[in-house]
Each structure stands twice: as C-alpha cells, then as structure tokens.
Amino acid sequence: MTIRLRVKNMLDPRLLRAFTAIIDTGSFTLAAERLHLTQSTISQQIGRLEDAVGSVLIERSARPLGPTTTGERLLGYARRLLALQQEAEAALGDPAGTTSIRIGMAEDIVDAAMARTFSNFARRHREIRLDVTAGLSRELMKRYRDGEFDIVIVKENEPDPDCRATFAEPLAWFESADTPVDIHMAGSRADPIPLVAFPLGGLYREAMFARVECEDRRWYVACAASSLHNVLVAVEAGLGISLLPVRATGDYRVRPYAPFGVETAMAVTLYSWESAGVVSELVDSMQAVLAARAAQFPPHTEMVEARS
Structure with a gap:
C-alpha cells in the first residue's frame, strides 16, 4: 500500500x-x-x-x-x-471525429471527385468522422436496409421508391485490346466463350449468362474476381469478356466486344435515412458528384474501338 x-x-x-x-x-x-x-x-x-x-x-x-x-x-x-x-x-x-456517418458505396463510385467532396465536408464539420465502406452493391444494400449505413450508393436494375436520386450507368461488353477472345480467322470464334465475372451474388453475373445464352453461344467462367479492378485486369489480360460499366474502362487496355455491344443501362442510386441536417448536406454534395459523373457518360455514348 x-x-x-x-x-x-x-x-x-x-x-x-x-x-x-x-x-x-x-x-x-x-x-x-x-x-x-x-x-x-x-x-x-x-x-x-x-x-x-x-x-x-x-x-x-x-x-x-x-x-x-x-x-x-x-x-x-x-x-x-x-x-x-x-x-x-x-x-x-476536441470534438473532432467524435460523430460518425457510415457510408457504403460501390467501389468504382469512390473516385477522386467523391473523395474531394468528403474532404470538403470534413473541413466544414471537424466533429464528424466519415466511415466509408466499398463493396458489392447487393451486399451494401442489404446492410443499408439492416441499418448498418446512414448513406449508400449502389448499382441496381431498378431503384426503390425511397431513393434520394438515381442516374443511368451505361454498360457494354469488353474484351482485351491486345488479346481478342474470338479468333478472327475464317469467321471462327471462341466456343465456348470465356467469361470474366464477379463471384456469386455479383450484380452483372446473371445478366451476362442470360445475354450469352440469348446469343446462342456456349460459355464458361474463366475467371471470377471480387473487385471491379481485378475483373478489368483479367479482361485486359485476355482471360475472357465481361459486362462492365463504360466509365470504368478508360484506364485499361480493353475495347468493346462488337458481337454483343451495349446493354440496358444500370441504375446508380443514392439512398439516405436522414433528409435534414448535416447528413442531408453531405447527401446533396454526393448527389451533385453523381450528376456530373452521369453527364460525362450518358446512355448510348459512342465508344472508341480500342484504348491506347
């Protein structure tokens, strides 16, 4: 003692x-x-x-x-x-970072413009910490409905009525610019056609299978990857073709897969539980980023044939 x-x-x-x-x-x-x-x-x-x-x-x-x-x-x-x-x-x-806003986002939405929006908001509201989770849209939406997120931006076929805003996301089929899937000799083509897909539950997976079967072509999954970047890298390397957001392909050596072309646009949808206060201020800023993003790539935008 x-x-x-x-x-x-x-x-x-x-x-x-x-x-x-x-x-x-x-x-x-x-x-x-x-x-x-x-x-x-x-x-x-x-x-x-x-x-x-x-x-x-x-x-x-x-x-x-x-x-x-x-x-x-x-x-x-x-x-x-x-x-x-x-x-x-x-x-x-110091109250900085003592209040959390939980945000879930499809991974390719977390770009430089969205990051600047978060940075500007954080400077105005030092007391708030932004907890951002990137992932697959279906899982993010489930977690939002379970109350794990305050704000979520997901990709889906049809937005729910309680969304704050929704924008079209043009989709198209892509193959490697250096190693095309089809063998362009004497009209031959890959059979079965190799696909690069997200894992089970991935948003584009079922749509890919349905489209290939509609084209009366056999298929198999040559590679499954859990992130958009990994899917794009696999397509770039020539592992197969994939259905992808047009906007996401610009920095990769890929090109449109001519036999399939474009698909019906996906919806990029913003949801938020709160409609007032600082959360609503952040939602308005995020919505502005999505609007500018959609204006850059409207549906049916003409695509270049190869990426240099």
Missing part, C-alpha cells in the same frame, strides 16, 4: 509541474508566481515529490536552484508525462 501511494504521488502532475517550474525559473518564488500558488504550497509539493522518490531533487544551496543528480534523471520523464497529459486533455477536449 505504501509503495502504491509513493508511485501515485510520484506521477501526480501537480507535483511534477511544481518541480519543472522550479528548475525552469531557478526559484521557489518565481515558480509559485508562474503556477499562481503560494511559496509554501510549492515547497509542500516538492516535499511530497521528494518523499515519493525517496531522494532530494532540488539542490537548494545553488543559485539559481538546480536539480540534483536524481532530479536530473526525473526531469526528462516529468516533462514527457506533463506533455502527454496536455496532449490527452487537448484530444479529449
């Missing part, structure tokens, strides 16, 4: 503050003035600290006052402990 009390007194910031003030000013009197205490209070605090340490800390015969050998060893620790206390008090007293 006695040892525990001595350690507690040794770490008492009031005692450490008195000790460092004496060393900094070289005087009990000046230290008392700095800390707005009486000289007797300062003397008592140093006495308690020396009792806790078990050694004299101030060389009282020196002018100005200075630390003893033990005092020198303690001084660095004292300053660090006081700095940590000040840092902790500042952090706990």
Whole structure:
C-alpha cells in the first residue's frame, strides 16, 4: 500500500509541474508566481515529490536552484508525462471525429471527385468522422436496409421508391485490346466463350449468362474476381469478356466486344435515412458528384474501338 501511494504521488502532475517550474525559473518564488500558488504550497509539493522518490531533487544551496543528480534523471520523464497529459486533455477536449456517418458505396463510385467532396465536408464539420465502406452493391444494400449505413450508393436494375436520386450507368461488353477472345480467322470464334465475372451474388453475373445464352453461344467462367479492378485486369489480360460499366474502362487496355455491344443501362442510386441536417448536406454534395459523373457518360455514348 505504501509503495502504491509513493508511485501515485510520484506521477501526480501537480507535483511534477511544481518541480519543472522550479528548475525552469531557478526559484521557489518565481515558480509559485508562474503556477499562481503560494511559496509554501510549492515547497509542500516538492516535499511530497521528494518523499515519493525517496531522494532530494532540488539542490537548494545553488543559485539559481538546480536539480540534483536524481532530479536530473526525473526531469526528462516529468516533462514527457506533463506533455502527454496536455496532449490527452487537448484530444479529449476536441470534438473532432467524435460523430460518425457510415457510408457504403460501390467501389468504382469512390473516385477522386467523391473523395474531394468528403474532404470538403470534413473541413466544414471537424466533429464528424466519415466511415466509408466499398463493396458489392447487393451486399451494401442489404446492410443499408439492416441499418448498418446512414448513406449508400449502389448499382441496381431498378431503384426503390425511397431513393434520394438515381442516374443511368451505361454498360457494354469488353474484351482485351491486345488479346481478342474470338479468333478472327475464317469467321471462327471462341466456343465456348470465356467469361470474366464477379463471384456469386455479383450484380452483372446473371445478366451476362442470360445475354450469352440469348446469343446462342456456349460459355464458361474463366475467371471470377471480387473487385471491379481485378475483373478489368483479367479482361485486359485476355482471360475472357465481361459486362462492365463504360466509365470504368478508360484506364485499361480493353475495347468493346462488337458481337454483343451495349446493354440496358444500370441504375446508380443514392439512398439516405436522414433528409435534414448535416447528413442531408453531405447527401446533396454526393448527389451533385453523381450528376456530373452521369453527364460525362450518358446512355448510348459512342465508344472508341480500342484504348491506347
């Protein structure tokens, strides 16, 4: 019990503050003035600290006052402990990042324009932390309906009536610009045709199978990838063809797969539980980004034949 009390007194910031003030000013009197205490209070605090340490800390015969050998060893620790206390008090007293807005987004929606929107919003509202999760639309929508997200942007065939906004997402079939799937010799073509798809539950997967079968062509899944980037890389490498958002293909060596062409546009839909306050402010900004994004790639936009 006695040892525990001595350690507690040794770490008492009031005692450490008195000790460092004496060393900094070289005087009990000046230290008392700095800390707005009486000289007797300062003397008592140093006495308690020396009792806790078990050694004299101030060389009282020196002018100005200075630390003893033990005092020198303690001084660095004292300053660090006081700095940590000040840092902790500042952090706990600052409301920055104490309120969370949970956002779920299809991965290709998290682009530079959306990131700038988040950055601008965060500067205006330091108290808010944006928790952004990127993933597959069906899973994100399920989690939104379960209350795990405050805002969600998903891709779907038809938007629900409670959406805040919806925009068309042009889709088309793509193959590698360097390694075409079909062998363009004597009219031959790949049979069965290799597909690059998202895993089970992926948004475009069933639509891909239905379209290929409608074209009276056999197919198989040559590669399944869980992210849009990985699907595009697989198509770029010539593993197969895939149904993809036109907007997402610009930085990859892919080209439209002429036999299939474009598909019916998908809906990019924004949902939010709240319709007022700071959440609504953020939703309005996100909606503006989606509107500008849709204007760049309207449905039936003419596509270039190859990416350079």
